[in-house]
Amino acid sequence: MDKKRRDLLRGLSLAPIFLDSGNLIAGSSEKPFTTSRLQFSVNAYSFNSLLSSGEMTFFNMMEFAAELGLNAVDLTGYYFSDYPNMPDDQTLFQLKKKALELGLNIPWTGVRNNFVSPDKVSRKADIEMIRNWLQVSSKLGASIMRIYPGRGEHEGYSREEVKKWIVEDFQECAKYAEEIGVIAAMQHHNDFLYEADEVIDILKKVDSEWFGLILDIGSLRRCDPYQEIAKLAPYANYWFIKELIYVDGVAEPVNMKKIAAILKENNYTGYISFESLSDGDPKQIVSSMFNEFKAAYEEL
Incomplete structure (x- = not known):
């Protein structure tokens, strides 16, 4: 029997000793070490006024996320200077490079659209x-991109008629998402879809694994959130x-x-992303x- 095969068989014979009860040391009564696979991010809208005024950049935001101990950052499309046009590759690649240096991911991007509008x-x-922005997302390494149902008047059309064309538009987006390899995900956002059942109905009708849901806890403002x-x-x-939730609208x-x-x-x-909408220091x-969420989760 050659030495490599003999060593392999010896290793297999010893494996139960080391792996018994999920422990590295046989006979240990301690539970195996486990850790949550939750990943934490921060959404750029938390710094809306600072990013819009130029007082803060995406690079500053990344440094804050790394210092806090987050895993990632959400880079919202409309804080890029050329939005809604696509940023140049150099801009995107510098952001990827900075994220790598800080040990961060860029899992998310988002745009602003309006599929409630009757204007085809x-x-x-x-x-x-x-x-176009699904391609931007791909270049940044993001796996998911936020889109909206939309908001505004739809005079002359019922809510059911609007939902029908929203589904059709989402289906077209899902087709492009599959081609590019980035999930297009709806953030319900309390603009047109107000209740969970409505949101679920849209998801089921679009019926694509490349169309998803970004669950916004602050945008369920009817009944018990x-x-x-x-x-x-x-x-x-x-x-x-978010820091606030709405109980019967309050x-x-x-x-x-x-x-x-x-x-x-x-x-x-x-991923869980934290987004502040309140006045005060967003950091x-x-x-x-x-910190409050981590403490609550670790108690369970």
Whole structure:
């Protein structure tokens, strides 16, 4: 028997000793070490006024995320200077390089579109813009891109008629998403779709694995928001956690323990992004949300 084969068989014979009960040392009564696979990000909109005024850049935002101990950053399209036009490759690649240096991912990008509009020409233009930004997302290394249902007047058309063309537009976006390899995901956003059942209905009608859901906990403002969040949780590809939640339309601080429990119950292992919409220092608010959520999750 050659030495390589003999060593292999010897290793296999010893394996149960070392792997027994999931421990590295035989006879140990300690539970195996496990860690959550949740990943944490921050959404650029938290720094809306700072990014819009030029007081802050994406690079500054990345440095803040790394210092806080986050895993990633969400780079929203409309903070690029050329938006809605596509940024040049050099701009995108410098962001990727900076993220690598800081040990961060860029899993998410987002654009602003309006599929509620009855104007077919306008909606077609938005679909083309989404197609372009899916390519931007791919170049950045993002796996998912946020799109909206839309908002505004639709005089002369019922909500059901609007939903029909929203589904058709989303299906076209999903087709491009599959071609490019980046999920196009709807953020419901309390603009046209207000309840979990409506959101689920749209997801089922679009019926594409390349069309997903970004669960925005602050945009479920009717009934009990925690029940609505729990309904949407099984469909979520990405989560936005905000500092406020709305109970029958009235804002109150989010109960992180309830959110953590819903995530745990659904065995969610993807990205959670923190987004602050309140007045005040966004760095302080995001840091507080992150630490509060971690503490609540670790208690479970």
